Amino acid sequence: MNFENFTIPFDINPEYSKKVAYFSMEFAIDQALKIYSGGLGFLAGSHMRSAYNLKQDLVGIGILWKFGYYDQARNHDQTLQPTWTKKMYSFLVDTGIKFQIEIHSAPVWVKAYYLDPEIFHTAPMFFLSTDVPENDHVSKTISHRLYDANESTKLAQYILLGKGGAKLLDEIKLTRDVYHLNEAHGLPAAFYLLKKFGGDLAKVKEKLVFTTHTPEEAGNEKHDLFLCHNMSYFSGLSIEEVRAIEGEQDDRFNHSLCALKVARIANGVSQLHGKVSRKMWNKYPGICEIKAITNAQEFKYWADKPLYDAKDENDTMTFDFRKKHLKKRTFKIVADQTGNLFDPNVFTIVWARRFAGYKRADILLHDKERFEKLLNNPKYPVQIIWAGKPYPMDYSAISTFNTLVEESKNHKNMAVLTGYELALSKALKQGSDLWLNNPRVPREASGTSGMTAAMNGSVNLSTDDGWIPEFAKNGVNGFVVPQADYENMSVYDQDNFDLENLYNVLENEILPMYYDQPDKWRKVQQQAMDDVKTAFNSDRMADEYYKQIYA
Incomplete structure (x- = not known):
């Protein structure tokens, strides 16, 4: 298969011809592919199956977690013991595509793997990994554990998903009209696009949509703005430029709030959640409209x-x-x-x-x-x-x-x-x-x-x-x-x-x-x-x- 000029490998239903890329940290596709932790992954997995059922022009982008989330084992007294086992998947195709993105002001190699739609009846999917010989040990670990506890590693994972995913689409020459962020993890894609479009925020907004899953403000991730900047999260934007976009003077960068400022439209995941989200975020000026699309399963x-x-x-x-x-x-x-x-x-x-x-x-x-x-x-x-x-x-x-x-x-x-x-x-x-x-x-x-x-x-x-x-x-x-x-x-x-x-x-x-x-x-x-x-x-x-x- 030619990944240099990738095309969706089935006939698209004309009802769903808008070209979409769907970014998610986790996908629960099949028991054999352990790259998910919970509800967010279960939802994303069902979404990918339905995109296949309806023959939508949609491609999924995630990360190939070497150790998954973790394997739940027991100690001798039956209590919980988290264990990490290296995962291997013969059904994923090595695309042969490797490219570099900047993380922490240094180039990091990213490799892309492909999941064919016919394997598990999903949309075509790409998974990114930094676990390649060209990277140093620290860079390799970015794609090791889903939701790594280390703050810098976690930010690097978001950069890999967002910036890496957006760059992959350019590498395989797959034009997309819509970049759908399932939660704010993939937000660095927005800053990658902003750089690509020469700082034209309106152009980024045209393409970006955002699904929020968190019904309380404290649950939405915030990280030190200067750390995010040092990690190359913002693709070269200065602290002042980021603050101008986010609209806050806080030293904690609010990922979800920023996503609501740079997206064209957002949605909560139940009608009640839509209401709660609007009430929660509407006090901030300049956020996009928040609709509600209730989650579902295949x-x-x-x-x-x-x-x-x-x-x-x-x-x-x-x-x-x-x-x-x-x-x-x-x-x-x-x-x-x-x-x-x-x-x-x-x-x-x-x-x-x-x-x-x-x-x-x-x-x-x-x-x-x-x-x-x-x-x-x-x-x-x-x-x-x-x-x-x-x-x-x-x-x-x-x-x-x-x-x-x-x-x-x-x-x-x-x-x-x-x-x-x-x-x-x-x-x-x-x-x-x-x-x-x-x-x-x-x-x-x-x-x-x-x-x-x-x-x-x-x-x-x-x-x-x-x-x-x-x-x-x-x-x-x-x-x-x-x-x-x-x-x-x-x-x-x-x-x-x-x-x-x-x-x-x-x-x-x-x-x-x-x-x-x-x-x-x-x-x-x-x-x-x-x-x-x-x-x-x-x-x-x-x-x-x-x-x-x-x-």
Whole structure:
């Protein structure tokens, strides 16, 4: 294949002929390609699959992480141990393309690898690496670990994605009308383009669009402006010129704010998040319009087809049998990892996602007495599974994970699993009856795991955050706890309010329905499967990006 003059290797649907480059730090494409950490990657992976389904003129640009995010292993006492293993991928094509970009005032070599669309049915994708013999050791490590904890390395990674990705498009002579930044990590692309267009900011704005995923200002990354400048983040712009663009005199460079100043249009990732983002950023002059396009996941990849077939044929016996079969299959993983034998006839709750403080993994354990009662209820037995990858340097999240592991040693119907990647994620959605999601409102921008749970007949129990307000009809296709007055309540009071309501819904509505009214429970499952199928399929999302953001 000729990468000197690259062309999209399939016929483009004329509806989607605008030429787009999509920049993301992580993509969850397949279990075998470990270059993602969590929701941002799951979303980007589904977006790439849908771009392929719709035959859009879109190319994905990411980084080939030599050690991935990390491999989740266990210490001898079952607690969490992050390990880093070198990854090898025979299905990626070495393009033979190598070029240099400036990082920290020095030239760094960048090599490009290609993922053919037919391998995993995605948009054509390019992955960048600095792990080449021409680079010194420090430069090689830029593409080693996703979200490296070292501040300089992290900034170098953003430069590699943004500046490296934009330069790659020039190297392969692939003209793009739109540069789509999925989060602000790829922002150095804007400064690369600014230099390329001779300082014409209006020209950069024409091409740049930005998706923000962070619903609170403190969560948006800020780094020392002078460090960013020394790292060659701004492609030669002076501190004064950067300040003029960002519009702030602060010594901390606000990546998201700057992205909102240099993009033509931006979007939040749920309707609620769009509202929260507009309220949060509108106090700054000169930001672009912030729309909302609700995240989604690819139906074809995630949904269990036999379960949908049984539902569509109104075959309740086959439907129940299939769900039980999926549970049995998942419980083999539970037994293999923990030695606990779970029962497919018992109601199974799963909490599985990235371990972040606001997601409150251990909220049910805040009332120890009630938790014991829940796990030891002879009338309505339950089984409960946790899984998720804390950030390897987030010691508070790791401590939460380890606390759950310790607690699980006291209960044969409680398990904590490791290795929460695409394959385990899919298994847990298939093997759960209830998908528990309890972030502190309004801190979850979207939260897509509940969508793919619903695609596998797992019912959502959630706080009213992210995508849930657009989907949930309480008691009809899922369960939503009443919303706390989160603007006026302390975090402590909000947590207690949500805890009380989660238990009330579980004990008084969900468990009695599952055990005493199985037909009614099945109706809720199937209603969720119907409601999620089109509205939260990423084909809808990829189409909306073209019509509302790229157009």
